Amino acid sequence: MALLALAVLILLAGSGDPSSPVRAARSEPTQDRASLLAFMGGLRHEPRVQWDANASACEWAGVRCDSGRTAVLELRLPGVGLLGSVVADTLGRISGLRALSLRSNRLSGPIPAELADLAQLKRLFLQDNLFSGVIPPGLVGLTLLHRLDLSSNNLTGPVPFALNNLTRLKGLFLENNHLSGSLPSISIASLKYFNVSNNELNGSVPRSLEGFPASSFVGNLDLCGAPLPPCEPFFPSPSAAPAAIEVPTKRSSKRLSTAAIVGIIVASIVVFLVLLLLVVCLFFRLRRKGAFRTKEKSAKGSESGTRATAAATGGRSIETGMTSSSKDEMSGSASALVEAERNKLVFVGSGAAEYSFDLEDLLRASAEVLGKGTMGTSYKAVLEEGTIVVVKRLKDVTAAKPEFDALMHTLGLTERPNLVAPRAYYYSTDEKLLVLDFLPAGSLSSLLHGSRGAGRSPLGWESRMRVALAAGRGLAHLHTTAQLVHGNIKASNVLLRAGDLDSAAFSDFALHPLFHPAPRIRPAGYQAPEVLETRRPTFKSDVYSFGVLLLELLTGKAPNQASLNEEGIDLPRWVQSVVREEWTAEVFDAELMRYADIEEEMVQLLQIAMACVSAVPDSRPDIAEVVRMMEQITDRTEGNDGPKSSQVDPATGAGDVGN
The missing domain is CATH 3.30.200.20 (Phosphorylase Kinase; domain 1)
Known part of the structure; x- marks a missing residue:
């Protein structure tokens, strides 16, 4: 009995000491614990989070486990001062996670693509941070999500159409970012809360989203359609359209009844017969007055006969049979024809x-x-x-x-x-x-910034070089052969032809002479310093803008990305600051790091781009020289630049995947 009592006392003592061998024998989510420690260890944070390494992970602040303490189900750390980028291979390993809340911290960098591995996730709250880049395409594979909140960050790029895969979603919050492009048609039956306000979206609101209030869309200056003000048609008012075009009549005819159509046909036939009768009467009347005697008199070949005939016909011309009064009538018709000619396509x-x-x-x-x-x-x-x-x-x-x-x-x-x-x-x-x-393959901007994360193939090195070289050749033709300044160079104006990246084409070029003064037609980040003052683009300012485009291809960052501009810094200055600190490798897009033996080519293109964005216009090379230097890079690396494909789908980047 004494031994039994002693054993009970030992068990009771062990249950009260977290560090005792008996307590340690209880279940513990070992792998999840290691992942949480790695996640927290990769961030700087304020002392509001104190995890005791000697205690069970299930007892840590913000962590909730299942009843058997074998898996972490929730991680909630809102407003605890987390700072920095999320370390890879940490959160994605907590496979049983159902809820993740990291809102109201200062987390930066791209949203971790590994969140796509959390197949059980139902609630994801990342709002009020400094996350940048695009919405990871892999998130659309989290089909159990009920609520997704990415608001109040620095996200760029389009709103993915694939969000329609989240069929159980009840709340989608993307407001207060820098999302751009047109708003896709999102048709999720369970969706009750939706907000994309205060972004840079354009185009019309899809019909599937018209039921949400205007507050869900405000702050997008280029977004229109219900519940916002209607989009402007080609012609904003009937008076603006040419008078000769009766478009409303043709449209309304589709709604006419059968009786009305028959009536119109009968009336038309009657009018035609009346006109025909008038023409016949006029013909016989003219004949009786001798209108056709001119032909008989002219056959005699005498000049006097000709003059007599002209007098007998009341001044009519033999060649035309037209009186002077008829000419006056025709002059009015001619004026109408001239006006119609002016207003034609x-x-x-x-x-x-x-x-x-x-x-x-x-x-x-x-x-x-x-x-x-x-x-x-x-x-x-x-x-x-x-x-x-x-x-x-x-x-x-x-x-x-x-x-x-x-x-x-x-x-x-x-x-x-x-x-x-x-x-x-x-x-x-x-x-x-x-x-x-119309080029249905889209633009370089959508391909570069909308093809990242799990589940989609990124734009590879070879494809980026092909697009850059194709765009450079188009610009060189404008400068050297056509002697025209583009004036509106940006990634969204580089359009792609399906299956042929070598035929990428510049659009919206040389339109600035139509405006006075020239509008600020390029978004912040592409403008050469001198254009900000003169508002008149030149050949050298085109070269500067093209250099920014090359930096965009190398870094994967949009020139007007908010994370660059928080302190007024643009993409060229950011690249210069990183290179100055001898962190050149940090400049390049992480998506390019999977390609072998291309570091030298990337550095060479970086040098070309930096020469183009020189602050002094005269120090910038001509675009023909830029194209020549780029061709030298491709000639030296032909057949040895990592994963390749002869055909690339511009919509997905497929074909540029690694071996």
Whole structure:
């Protein structure tokens, strides 16, 4: 009995001492514990978080385990002063995690892609931090998510359409970031709370999201459509459209009844018969007066007969049979024709051979807002016969019609695989429209910043070089052959042709002469220092902007990314500061680090880019020299630059995956 009592006392004592061997024998989530320690050890933090290494992980502040204490189910550390980037291979290893809250800290860098491994996650709260980069595509694989809050960070890039995969989502919060592009159609039946306010989104609000209040979308200056103010059509009011085009009549005819249609047909036939009768009567009347005797008298060949015939016909011309009064009537019709000629759609370059529509067809086309900018609004127009074009509706144009015509015909002659030249234009007092080819593969901006994270192939080194070289060749043609300044260089204006990155093309070029003074048509980060003052782009400022584009390809960072601009710093200055500290490797995009033996080529392209962004314009190389140096890089590395593919899908980057 004494021995039994002693054993009971030992057990009771052990249960009260966390460090005792008996207590340690209880269940412990060993792997989750190690992951939590590694996560916390990689961050700086204020002393508000004190985890006792000798205690069970299930007893740590912010940690909740399952009933058997075998797995960590929740990690909640809101507002505890966490600072820095999340170390890789830490949070993603806590496989049973159901809820993760790191809100209201100072965490920076990209949102960890390894969160996509947390298949059991239902609630993710990362708001009020300093996370940058794009929304990780891997998050759309967390199909159990009920609530996703990424608001109040520095996120850039598009809102992924693949969010539709989160079929159980009840709340999606993306407000107060720097997300750009058009808003995808998100149709999730369970979604009750949605907010994308205060971003840089453009285009129209999809119908699937019209049921949310306007407060969910405010702060996006280029976003329109219900519940926001309606998007502007090609022509904002009926008076702005040409008078000769009766578009509303044609549309309303589809709603006419059968009786009305029959009535219209009968009335048309009656009017036609009446007109025909009048013409016949007029014919016989003229014949009785001898209108046709002129032919018989002219056959005699006498000059006097000719004069007599002219007198007998009341001054009619023999060649035309038209009286002077008829000429007066025709002069009014001619003026109307001239006015109609002025207001027609004018095709330039090869547009006349490739397209067969007119302005009326364009007005009847179904239109979708692609985006808004300082120069105007772009629409995707689908014509009735299936042709798809881009219509750019310019605003605040100050150029007169002769200047506008001359520039459009000049731009129409710049047709090359690496340039998207205008195909047609329309000019009137109220409206100025450009018609361009529609390239469905998208832009370099969407491909570069929208293809990161788990589940999608990033844009590889070879593909980046091909796009850069293609864009450089297009710009070189503008500068050397066409003698035109682009004036609007940015990644969203580098458009891609499906399956052929070597035919990447610059768009929206050389339009600045239409405006006075030239608008600030490039977003902050692409502008050369001198253009900020003069607002007049030059060949050298184009080279500067192209250099920023090369830095964007090398770093994977958008030039206007908020994390760079918190202290007024732009991408070139950020790169210079990192290189100055001899941290050159930190400059390059982490997505490029999986490619072997390309460090030398990346450094060479970095040197070219830094020469282009020199603060002194005269120190910058000409674009032809830039292209030559880039070609030397590709010539030296042909066949030995890491993973390759002959065909790359611009929508996903597929084909650029490693071996």
